[in-house]
Amino acid sequence: MRLSTRNQLAGTVTSIEVGSVMxxxxxxxxxGQQVTASVTKDAVEELGLIVGSPVTALIKxxxxxxxxx
Numbered sequence: 001m002r003l004s005t006r007n008q009l010a011g012t013v014t015s016i017e018v019g020s021v022m023x024x025x026x027x028x029x030x031x032g033q034q035v036t037a038s039v040t041k042d043a044v045e046e047l048g049l050i051v052g053s054p055v056t057a058l059i060k061x062x063x064x065x066x067x068x069x
Contacts, residue, residue, distance in 0.1 A: 005058045005060045008057070008059075009029045009035055009056065009057040010029065010054070011028050011054075011056075011057060012028050012053070012054055012055070013025060013026070013027055013050065013053040013055055014026045014034070014051060016050070016051060018044070019041070022041065023038070023043075023044045024037070024038055
């Protein structure tokens with residue numbers, strides 16, 4: 001599969017927190033860095049994700065904002 005998404009981060013699933021609808025998936029991308037994705041419960045099941053699964057986080061966004069006081 002070819003994708004236009006330029007921000008592709010390969011990693012390994014380190015935890016999966018299943019909610020009633022949404023699931024939080026944490027991915028170790030190396031170097032002490034982690035990416036957290038919020039996806040549907042169905043998506044996790046359809047992708048067959050388990051802790052230890054190799055995955056690629058695809059990030060397609062025009063903005064990423066964080067703020068603290």
